[in-house]
Amino acid sequence: MSLNELESLRGKVDELNLEILRLINERAEVVQEIGKVKEKQGVNRYDPLRERHMLNLLKDFNHGPVPQSTVEHIFKEIFKTALEQQEEDQRKALLVSRKKKKEDTVVEVNGEKIGQDIPTFIFGPCAVESYEQVSTVAKAVAAKGQKLIRGGAYKPRTSPYDFQGLGLEGLKILSRAAKENGLAVVSEIVTPGHLEEALDYVDVIQIGARNMQNFELLKAAGSVRKPVLLKRGLAATIDEFINAAEYIISQGNDQIMLCERGIRTYERATRNTLDISAVPILKQETHLPVFVDVTHSTGRRDLLLPTAKAAIAVGADGVMAEVHPDPAVALSDAQQQMNLEQFDEFYSELQKFMKSHAILV
Ligand SMILES: [Mn+2]
Numbered sequence: 001m002s003l004n005e006l007e008s009l010r011g012k013v014d015e016l017n018l019e020i021l022r023l024i025n026e027r028a029e030v031v032q033e034i035g036k037v038k039e040k041q042g043v044n045r046y047d048p049l050r051e052r053h054m055l056n057l058l059k060d061f062n063h064g065p066v067p068q069s070t071v072e073h074i075f076k077e078i079f080k081t082a083l084e085q086q087e088e089d090q091r092k093a094l095l096v097s098r099k100k101k102k103e104d105t106v107v108e109v110n111g112e113k114i115g116q117d118i119p120t121f122i123f124g125p126c127a128v129e130s131y132e133q134v135s136t137v138a139k140a141v142a143a144k145g146q147k148l149i150r151g152g153a154y155k156p157r158t159s160p161y162d163f164q165g166l167g168l169e170g171l172k173i174l175s176r177a178a179k180e181n182g183l184a185v186v187s188e189i190v191t192p193g194h195l196e197e198a199l200d201y202v203d204v205i206q207i208g209a210r211n212m213q214n215f216e217l218l219k220a221a222g223s224v225r226k227p228v229l230l231k232r233g234l235a236a237t238i239d240e241f242i243n244a245a246e247y248i249i250s251q252g253n254d255q256i257m258l259c260e261r262g263i264r265t266y267e268r269a270t271r272n273t274l275d276i277s278a279v280p281i282l283k284q285e286t287h288l289p290v291f292v293d294v295t296h297s298t299g300r301r302d303l304l305l306p307t308a309k310a311a312i313a314v315g316a317d318g319v320m321a322e323v324h325p326d327p328a329v330a331l332s333d334a335q336q337q338m339n340l341e342q343f344d345e346f347y348s349e350l351q352k353f354m355k356s357h358a359i360l361v
Contacts, residue, residue, distance in 0.1 A: 110148065186202075205228045
């Protein structure tokens with residue numbers, strides 16, 4: 001074979017490559033069109049029967065020399081790319097997506113602008129147990145100039161025999177203590193049925209980890225005009241978490257805050273594994289404020305401060321932590337709540353950290 005011949009064959013291969021490239025892209029455009037039609041009809045994007053049909057057609061017309069298994073392998077990759085492209089387009093279309101709205105969403109509660117400039121803190125006991133208990137904590141929170149208090153009245157617990165919370169009575173107690181101290185209430189609602197009665201006493205509706213995919217509850221929270229704090233599920237992927245937020249916003253309520261609270265892994269040194277990288281990912285993917293709950297992610301008092309620092313350093317808009325006047329006798333999460341002294345220490349250390357890093361001036 002002469003050198004000229006080789007050059008000319010290589011030239012042909014180059015041309016064919018470009019032709020294949022052009023065809024792959026042309027195919028992708030047609031698939032995108034199909035995606036739009038399917039979206040309008042509300043049908044599933046992946047259709048295994050259709051894929052089988054396409055593979056059969058290729059088999060009928062493949063006369064070699066490329067073996068059929070290789071042809072299938074190559075075309076399956078092409079099919080997959082097109083499907084991924086469709087999914088990417090779908091993600092861009094989400095209302096919570098940063099691509100849909102570039103600017104940060106700022107949620108205003110009790111004069112606190114959450115998601116803007118300085119981090120927001122949400123402190124309070126795991127559960128509302130008595131007026132004295134929440135009132136003591138409310139005073140400590142207000143003394144620090146903070147604007148929000150948390151406390152569970154409806155407690156979804158692992159065991160049905162564990163303390164289930166004081167219910168509406170608990171919300172009334174929390175609301176009273178909060179008002180007396182100029183604080184807004186963050187409290188979990190577990191069923192759409194409780195939402196209406198709770199609205200008089202709650203300023204931020206919390207949807208807990210165990211209810212992250214309670215779609216009826218998400219839709220109900222989306223149809224009221226109160227901010228929602230949505231916690232990530234125990235074993236939820238970031239994608240599932242984002243879609244849960246989409247359920248809320250799809251009903252018209254865009255006052256949503258996300259909260260990373262640790263995920264379940266094989267690691268037992270902490271109660272859950274704090275997925276710290278979820279914070280910047282959620283900030284990139286969505287326009288919503290992102291919190292880190294250091295209490296439930298670690299389940300360890302000695303890790304509250306370092307993880308809170310990490311949360312702020314990585315760009316979280318706020319931190320949530322549990323405080324109880326006497327954690328040893330708390331009816332839930334006795335292991336990990338801070339007492340008032342520890343709370344003071346935690347708070348002042350965090351302030352120091354933020355000042356030294358010019359987060360607070
Ligand atoms: Mn708790």
